[in-house]
Amino acid sequence: MxxxxxxxxxxxxxxxxxxxxxxxxxxxxxxxxxxxxxxxxxxxxxxxxxxxTVQETRFFRDTDALQLVTEFIRERQTKQQKALNIWSLGCSSGEEAYTLAMTALQTHPECEAELAIVGTDVSLPALKKAREGRYSARSLLHIPMEMRHWTQQKPQQTYFEVNDNLRRRCCFNMVNVLDLDSYPLNPQDIIYCQNLLIYFRRWRRREILNEAVKRLAPGGLLVLGLGEMNDWHHPQLERLKYSQITAFRNKANQSEWEKTRR
Ligand SMILES: C[S@@+](CC[C@H](N)C(=O)[O-])C[C@H]1O[C@@H](n2cnc3c(N)ncnc32)[C@H](O)[C@@H]1O
Structure with missing residues (x-):
């Protein structure tokens, strides 16, 4: 840190x-x-x-980046690809992971049985909150109306909970991003890493990303916070040209990718 x-x-x-x-x-x-x-x-x-650590977060925090995620998932739907692995890196109290789960289920309902979202963070209290999936009624306002059916709130309660369908698709683990090399994880179709790298020096950010990319599946999407990593290039990745989003696609084919994982 x-x-x-x-x-x-x-x-x-x-x-x-x-x-x-x-x-x-x-x-x-x-x-x-x-x-x-x-x-x-x-x-x-x-x-x-x-x-x-600063745990500030909220549901649907970056609508531009989520629009890109939606398009990426739609593309997979068109190709009838149902399996979808998503990693929220530096997930804080879980709002980001549940946002990604809602976005995926809303965009591509057929993926439900094969959707797996993992959220990782270094803060144990934040992870506890993420696992509980219980949030103040006020934070519900950030969730678009059409997605609120993934939540439940009993009358008179000042909080709401994410529903079981959503909870079932998300798991949360304690991982320090500085120890990613010892963290085994299946290839991820989307790695979503926002507002975490800013807490590290630039050389450290590069190290973290290089390690994370080993877990980005061929064709996969890497989303960062806007401007968090302007001068970083990776031979396997193609930078996507959007002014409001910092994102990359993994252009490596399967065998090139396997080599980098060794
Ligand atoms: C500002 S929050 C961002 C939350 C979410 N990604 C978002 O954009 O809304 C930063 C998170 O990074 C986590 N963090 C800080 N240092 C970390 C580390 N070394 N390893 C893993 N997580 C870390 C903090 O605990 C915190 O939950």
Missing amino acids: HLPLQRRSFMQTSISLRMSELGILDYNQYRQLLNKPEGIGAAEWYTLVDRL
Whole structure:
């Protein structure tokens, strides 16, 4: 994780808040806690990482990128390809993964039995929320009317839940993007990675993407946040020419692709 100098006060405040929750008064004592053996330190590291990451997200956050995803899925529907694997990388509390699930099911209902969405993130509390699939009633407003049937809300409740059809298609795993090389994952048709790379230095972003691309199936679509990676080229990928979207298609054929995975 890269915290630039401008984020110093954010870091100080986050650590101080955590220390006061624990009744710890000085940094050294907190550091000792982080270094404790037998899982105690490790558990505290997870909490600290959660406090130092920004988990801001919402349903249907980037409509331009989702329009591209819709077109990509429509193309697969035309070719009668039903299997669809989608990876939401840096999924936070799950809104992005469920957005992709709704978009896929709405665009290509026949894919339902073979749709698999995986969301990965480093924050355990965010992943817990993603698995619960329960969100404030206010966030429902971001979901287009025609897709709200994938959600359920009982009268008087101030929250809503994603329904079981949606939940069944999505799973969530804890993965640090810096350890992607040890993360096995089936070839993905869509890798959707937005608002995560900005937290890393440019050379690190390239490393992360090069590793992620090993899991992008031939013909697959890689979607990034706008402007997150303007100067990155990959021999297997073709950059798509849209002004409002940063996206690539994997132009490698099956055997070229297999070679890069070794
Ligand atoms: C701003 S949110 C973006 C959420 C979602 N992709 C979106 O665009 O709405 C960034 C997410 O990246 C996650 N993150 C930060 N560093 C990470 C790392 N090293 N490995 C995996 N996830 C990380 C954070 O926990 C957070 O949930």
